[in-house]
Amino acid sequence: MTVTGIFTALVVGLIIGALARLVLPGKQPIPIWLTIVVGALGAVLGTLLAQNLGVAVTPGIDWIEIVLQIAIAAVGVALVSGLYGRRRRGIRH
Template sequence: MIGFIVAGLVIGALARLVKPGKQNLGILATLLLGLVGSVIGGVIANLLGTGGIFELNVIGFIVAVIASVALIGSAESLTSSRHKQRNVR
């Protein structure tokens, strides 16, 4: 379980490094998005037959980082649209 949390944090941090621009996300949001990305990467790697969901492999790791980048982009768009709505009022 601790390894899964550390992997999620590393994947989230890598995703933030890969994604250009400044992200307004805290460490907890980075961890959660990294964890979700790592589960997505594990599921896709499992479907491709390269390993189990919670098994660390190259394909799963790459897909996890890509999924985390997409999740960070989605989280940014949600937070920026909420921030804009607050400023309009």
């Protein structure tokens, strides 16, 4: 992965974090900055996975890579949401 690829994945991650949050049912008790971070990480991991599967570079729009990025980010947002919400509830006794 090149520097340009990493930068692109991070920028796309901002959007993917928001999309991941939209595809999850219910309200996620995490701040938007954490959603962005998880989305960026999901985008990078999705790009790496697409490269390993050999589907990162295709003619036209890389739909498989985008779907992988959103899926990984959605799982990440769900996990972080559960952990963050549990931690926050524990503090408010």
